[in-house]
Amino acid sequence: MSKKGLKIATIGGGSSYTPELVEGFIKRYDSLPISELWLLDIPEGEEKLTIVGNLAKRMVEEAGVPMTIHLTLDREKALQDADFVTTQFRVGLLDARAKDERIPLKYDVIGQETNGPGGLFKGLRTIPVILDIIKDMERLCPHAWLINFTNPAGMVTEAIYRHSNWRKVVGLCNVPVGIKMGVAKALDVEADRIHVDFAGLNHMVYGMDVYLDGKCVTEDVINKITSGDSSMTMKNIVDIGWEPGFLKALNMLPCPYHRYYYKTSDMLAEEKKNAAEEGTRAEVVQQLEKELFELYKDETLRTKPEQLEKRGGAYYSDAACNLIDSIYNDRGDIQPVNTLNKGAIGSIPDDSAVEVNCIITKDGPKPLAVGDLPVSVRGLVQQIKSFERIAAEAAVSGDYDQALLAMTINPLVSSDTTAKLILDEMLEAHKEYLPQFQ
Ligand code: G6P
Numbered sequence: 001m002s003k004k005g006l007k008i009a010t011i012g013g014g015s016s017y018t019p020e021l022v023e024g025f026i027k028r029y030d031s032l033p034i035s036e037l038w039l040l041d042i043p044e045g046e047e048k049l050t051i052v053g054n055l056a057k058r059m060v061e062e063a064g065v066p067m068t069i070h071l072t073l074d075r076e077k078a079l080q081d082a083d084f085v086t087t088q089f090r091v092g093l094l095d096a097r098a099k100d101e102r103i104p105l106k107y108d109v110i111g112q113e114t115n116g117p118g119g120l121f122k123g124l125r126t127i128p129v130i131l132d133i134i135k136d137m138e139r140l141c142p143h144a145w146l147i148n149f150t151n152p153a154g155m156v157t158e159a160i161y162r163h164s165n166w167r168k169v170v171g172l173c174n175v176p177v178g179i180k181m182g183v184a185k186a187l188d189v190e191a192d193r194i195h196v197d198f199a200g201l202n203h204m205v206y207g208m209d210v211y212l213d214g215k216c217v218t219e220d221v222i223n224k225i226t227s228g229d230s231s232m233t234m235k236n237i238v239d240i241g242w243e244p245g246f247l248k249a250l251n252m253l254p255c256p257y258h259r260y261y262y263k264t265s266d267m268l269a270e271e272k273k274n275a276a277e278e279g280t281r282a283e284v285v286q287q288l289e290k291e292l293f294e295l296y297k298d299e300t301l302r303t304k305p306e307q308l309e310k311r312g313g314a315y316y317s318d319a320a321c322n323l324i325d326s327i328y329n330d331r332g333d334i335q336p337v338n339t340l341n342k343g344a345i346g347s348i349p350d351d352s353a354v355e356v357n358c359i360i361t362k363d364g365p366k367p368l369a370v371g372d373l374p375v376s377v378r379g380l381v382q383q384i385k386s387f388e389r390i391a392a393e394a395a396v397s398g399d400y401d402q403a404l405l406a407m408t409i410n411p412l413v414s415s416d417t418t419a420k421l422i423l424d425e426m427l428e429a430h431k432e433y434l435p436q437f438q
Helices: 017-027 043-063 076-078 091-106 117-140 153-163 175-186 219-224 245-250 257-264 263-279 280-298 306-310 316-328 376-397 400-409 416-429
Strands: 006-011 034-040 068-074 083-085 145-148 169-171 196-199 206-212 333-340 352-361 363-368
Touching: 006 076, 006 316, 017 043, 017 196, 017 219, 017 316, 034 076, 043 068, 043 280, 068 076, 068 245, 076 117, 083 316, 091 117, 091 145, 091 263, 091 416, 117 145, 117 153, 117 376, 117 400, 117 416, 145 153, 145 219, 153 169, 153 352, 153 376, 169 333, 175 196, 175 206, 175 219, 175 257, 175 316, 196 333, 196 376, 206 219, 206 257, 219 245, 219 376, 219 416, 245 376, 257 263, 263 376, 316 333, 316 352, 333 363, 376 400, 400 416
Parallel strands: 006 034, 006 083, 034 068, 083 145, 145 169
Antiparallel strands: 196 206, 196 352, 333 352, 352 363
């Protein structure tokens, strides 16, 4: 990697989140000199790419940094000699997410885009595409790092390790940084005084211990949560309070997505109510996106608009840019990312992807040892790992029975017959994006 003039390629560059990323790169320009940012999208996304790309150009101009923004539909050009490739695409766009969320609800099952049947189908659509991108990277930018944000990020990372030879990959999520910022807010202190020991899987990560200036404050933070502090929630997940006794006994911070597993019936009721009243999250986001893109069109807008904060991806930019900065500058700092376990978490196979604190170096993440997960959560985490692994196999093989197995072992699905009904309806609804099952 040259020390001057980095090239970044962003796949799914027409995403409404792109201004987050651009803002992060601008802020860090002095330590992360990106000379070319290539925003790549597919023909269906061209209009959005043009709008958000022009905003990116205005942001860079306003900041006065010598970064050239390229907009393209040509993957070869975008990937050629890239130093980092970031992925934030959504196969089938938000319409597919809406189906992921709505169809399972008919069967009284939570339809979420990363957990349960929704997560399975997003994985089935996404994994073949990411493996195809990797084939191009092997040819066009064999030394690049792949920073994957595309959901389900844990399952996608698992699939890359198991079904390709590409090793320069990091799966990334904004949930850990969101929790850390939430803790800082709840304790009313600066975020850099907080350290959280994260361990688990993507959207299944626990804050094992929390420290303020090096002193363990886990119990204090749990007390804050049980007394109704909602700083640690996310815009896209309904904030239903936790049973105090449960959290005290758990003695770790759950992530917002844990509500789907520990409060399944309450969350199902909420999702059904929301779907009937205002639409599923995808449908709400479709409306939000329309508003965002209208704003982005405004030629006087030259910075990231505040409205973007209504999306679940807050701190996306910090997570992605800090990671790239630390790899590029070999910083050796600690960041929670999705990477190969290599024995860090005792209860998960060494060759599986986990989300865990890592030391970030020029050679990528080095996971920090955690030991076995507490017995209270070990089984659930292992079950989700099995789900991710079997789902990834189904995504690659297109094997119907494997997909049925993945759907049935997901803890949000209560029987194999229900799993089959949902699977059949979703395979039909998404068939355009699932050629491997035809
Ligand atoms: C959180 C999750 C992301 C997810 C996002 C959805 O940030 O960590 O994985 O993509 O929420 O937000 P949205 O606004 O699209 O519902």
